[in-house]
Amino acid sequence: MDSLTQYIRLYDEHAATICAHAxxxxxRLRPHALARLAAARFPRKGDKSYPAISIDExxxxxxxxxxxxxxxxxxMTATMHCGVPNISTLLGVVVxxxxxxxxxxxxxxxxxxxxCSLARAAETHPEIIEKYYGRLAxxxxxxxxxxTLLAQDGVFIHIAAGTAVDRPLQLINIFNPTAPVMxxxxxxxxxxxxxxxxxxxxxxxxxxxxxxxxxxxxxxxVGENARFDWYDLExxxxxxxxxxxxxxxxxxxxxxxxxxxxxMAGRTRNNYFIDHSGPSCSTxxxxxAIGMADQVVDNFTCVGHHFPESTSEQIFKYILDDQSQGSxxxxxxxxEAARFTDARQTNRNILASADARMYTRPRLEINCxxxxxxxxxxxxxxxxxxxxxxxxxxxxxxxxxxxxxxxFMSDVIDTVEIDAxxxxxxxxxxxxxxxxxxxxxxxxx
Amino acid sequence: MEDILLNVxxxxxxxxxxxxxxxxxxxxxxxxxxxxxxxxxxxxSTLSGVLAGDPRFTVTGGEATLSGVNLxxxxxxxxxxxxxxxxxxxxxxxxxxxxxNFMRAAVNAKRKYLHQDPxxxxxxxxxxxxxRAIVELDNKLASRSVxxxxxxxxxxxxxxxxxxxxEPKLAILDETDSGLDIDALRIVAGGVNKLKTERNAxxxxxxxxxxxxxxxxxxxxxxxxxxxxxxxxxxxxxxLEERGYDWIKDTVDSKD
Ligand SMILES: Nc1ncnc2c1ncn2[C@@H]1O[C@H](COP(=O)(O)OP(=O)(O)OP(=O)(O)O)[C@@H](O)[C@H]1O
Ligand SMILES: [Mg+2]
Numbered sequence: 001m002d003s004l005t006q007y008i009r010l011y012d013e014h015a016a017t018i019c020a021h022a023x024x025x026x027x028r029l030r031p032h033a034l035a036r037l038a039a040a041r042f043p044r045k046g047d048k049s050y051p052a053i054s055i056d057e058x059x060x061x062x063x064x065x066x067x068x069x070x071x072x073x074x075x076m077t078a079t080m081h082c083g084v085p086n087i088s089t090l091l092g093v094v095v096x097x098x099x100x101x102x103x104x105x106x107x108x109x110x111x112x113x114x115x116c117s118l119a120r121a122a123e124t125h126p127e128i129i130e131k132y133y134g135r136l137a138x139x140x141x142x143x144x145x146x147x148t149l150l151a152q153d154g155v156f157i158h159i160a161a162g163t164a165v166d167r168p169l170q171l172i173n174i175f176n177p178t179a180p181v182m183x184x185x186x187x188x189x190x191x192x193x194x195x196x197x198x199x200x201x202x203x204x205x206x207x208x209x210x211x212x213x214x215x216x217x218x219x220x221x222v223g224e225n226a227r228f229d230w231y232d233l234e235x236x237x238x239x240x241x242x243x244x245x246x247x248x249x250x251x252x253x254x255x256x257x258x259x260x261x262x263x264m265a266g267r268t269r270n271n272y273f274i275d276h277s278g279p280s281c282s283t284x285x286x287x288x289a290i291g292m293a294d295q296v297v298d299n300f301t302c303v304g305h306h307f308p309e310s311t312s313e314q315i316f317k318y319i320l321d322d323q324s325q326g327s328x329x330x331x332x333x334x335x336e337a338a339r340f341t342d343a344r345q346t347n348r349n350i351l352a353s354a355d356a357r358m359y360t361r362p363r364l365e366i367n368c369x370x371x372x373x374x375x376x377x378x379x380x381x382x383x384x385x386x387x388x389x390x391x392x393x394x395x396x397x398x399x400x401x402x403x404x405x406x407x408f409m410s411d412v413i414d415t416v417e418i419d420a421x422x423x424x425x426x427x428x429x430x431x432x433x434x435x436x437x438x439x440x441x442x443x444x445x
Numbered sequence: 446m447e448d449i450l451l452n453v454x455x456x457x458x459x460x461x462x463x464x465x466x467x468x469x470x471x472x473x474x475x476x477x478x479x480x481x482x483x484x485x486x487x488x489x490s491t492l493s494g495v496l497a498g499d500p501r502f503t504v505t506g507g508e509a510t511l512s513g514v515n516l517x518x519x520x521x522x523x524x525x526x527x528x529x530x531x532x533x534x535x536x537x538x539x540x541x542x543x544x545x546n547f548m549r550a551a552v553n554a555k556r557k558y559l560h561q562d563p564x565x566x567x568x569x570x571x572x573x574x575x576x577r578a579i580v581e582l583d584n585k586l587a588s589r590s591v592x593x594x595x596x597x598x599x600x601x602x603x604x605x606x607x608x609x610x611x612e613p614k615l616a617i618l619d620e621t622d623s624g625l626d627i628d629a630l631r632i633v634a635g636g637v638n639k640l641k642t643e644r645n646a647x648x649x650x651x652x653x654x655x656x657x658x659x660x661x662x663x664x665x666x667x668x669x670x671x672x673x674x675x676x677x678x679x680x681x682x683x684x685l686e687e688r689g690y691d692w693i694k695d696t697v698d699s700k701d
Contacts, residue, residue, distance in 0.1 A: 407541025
């Protein structure tokens with residue numbers, strides 16, 4: 001049986017319960033999603049743009065789904081250690097698939113900022129949910145439609161026009177499964193005209209050795225002249241699978257920047273779809289992945305330039321050790337109308353072991369002459385000359401390798417514009433490379 | 446034997462199936478300066494690389510000891526800790542690794558090897574300042590990535606700075622003079638001389654007498670086709686400068 005079928009059956013059996021525990025704005029889209037899914041299947045390894053990972057296999061285990069919205073136990077005090085030193089954030093936690101604001105969130109919420117559950121937003125901002133929810137994700141692929149079919153709640157971020165938010169919004173996604181579980185995670189971000197904000201997101205799994213899957217859909221609308229940064233750090237567990245899809249719509253003169261870091265994961269597939277809905281947009285996608293054991297990290301990007309004078313830059317770097325596998329398929333589409341586009345894409349990879357594998361493929365679809373586009377991909381080993389040079393100065397081999405790997409990642413880390421976060425990322429990467437679990441210094445998660 | 450610092454006997458080494466060093470004998474005692482000269486491609490850098498433990502080379506015979514310790518059994522890092530230093534003919538650029546982090550790692554690795562505590566931040570910075578002064582290395586280079594964007598001369602100066610920090614027993618300077626302007630040559634050579642004591646020794650590999658005017662050798666060796674074919678005093682370098690290598694090549698090649 002196709003693994004999608006079990007979720008469709010689950011929905012057929014429990015549709016009433018699912019809808020009873022969810023706002024109407026979410027329920028409204030379910031029949032459409034269901035209709036599309038009837039003819040759909042999950043991609044398998046070897047399918048187009050899936051060289052390393054099988055979505056079908058990721059969904060195959062008999063996961064429990066929390067349709068009755070039972071509160072999941074979680075050590076909330078532990079999450080408090082998950083901060084980045086020297087910055088204070090507006091913190092929300094998603095346990096499984098349920099949003100829980102931190103105790104201080106309400107109190108600290110700046111003027112013009114809404115950061116709450118989708119269920120709550122359906123009451124406070126019904127017209128916004130109505131207008132935006134599902135607009136980018138619907139019909140894009142089976143995993144996105146399944147998310148829409150099953151999502152009962154999620155996270156809502158709204159920044160009012162002209163509001164600049166100093167404090168980063170922080171979202172901690174936690175699994176603490178006692179039995180195999182799938183979480184349907186959903187995020188809707190609406191940045192009105194001229195708004196300016198950034199979000200830090202991290203994924204953790206508290207309980208090891210219990211398989212769990214997060215099927216996440218993030219829809220982000222960046223209004224005219226608005227700016228939004230999304231920093232996403234996954235440090236889950238060997239037994240955590242993640243399908244995360246980020247859909248971004250950028251209006252004229254807006255700026256969107258993503259940093260997607262996979263430090264620790266079982267199997268991860270990230271899809272990033274960015275489309276420009278007006279001229280002079282700027283998009284920057286940066287990412288890095290460290291793979292060990294038999295982990296698989298797969299990033300897929302697609303940036304659509306549909307209007308003139310926009311720029312996009314993509315830099316993704318991987319270090320793969322042991323039997324780990326990585327994949328980067330990066331797409332840039334430049335429409336005929338998108339004159340004076342400047343699009344760049346780089347993917348560099350280090351294979352630290354003979355058994356590690358990397359699949360990389362840039363794809364440029366350029367339908368306009370007046371553009372600047374470049375792309376480059378490399379797969380290699382650590383520089384043997386540099387390694388010997390360092391060792392000849394007395395630096396032990398393992399440490400020298402670590403320093404070279406850290407150096408390899410440094411230009412990606414250095415694109416992070418929040419100083420404290422940049423420092424933290426350097427530390428986390430170093431810890432991860434030295435073989436330790438890359439947990440935040442005193443975090444119990 | 447006791448006062449022999451470096452003892453190389455019948456050393457053979459090569460790369461893949463190609464033999465480059467074909468039986469090297471060399472004895473260096475504390476306080477001595479040896480110059481190794483020889484035509485391009487004769488194996489001078491290979492000899493330095495093999496002694497420093499460059500994994501590209503395979504040793505096929507012979508032995509090499511430093512103060513009685515078998516070098517060939519040691520990792521490159523332990524050879525460094527035991528007091529060997531190689532100033533590279535082509536120093537390597539390492540983008541993303543700052544000079545400061547690089548030197549701190551090197552210094553503290555050696556201290557660990559010697560069972561000493563790591564230096565405190567202020568002790569370390571003080572030491573960096575003092576050592577930089579020896580070769581008048583520009584402070585702003587210290588904040589850059591290792592050798593990245595350094596000029597040829599700055600790279601060589603940086604090598605001697607590292608030597609000053611690591612205080613080796615035996616330093617091998619592989620064409621440290623190449624790429625240096627006249628003033629820099631004097632400064633770098635002056636730095637090497639300042640670091641010289643009765644207990645350490647230096648091997649300078651060079652093509653030119655010019656450097657030997659500053660760093661005066663006690664012995665001059667000619668390496669040709671992977672062997673030391675001729676040794677003598679400082680006057681040998683002058684003779685080479687005058688006559689070139691042809692007479693040496695002729696003698697050796699006629700024997701082959
Ligand atoms: N990595 C390598 N692969 C193949 N051959 C090599 C390699 N390194 C050195 N050789 C060869 O070994 C021989 C000796 O080279 P080496 O660099 O030791 O010479 P050298 O005496 O230092 O020359 P120079 O005066 O030009 O610096 C040369 O024929 C060179 O081509
Ligand atoms: Mg040489």
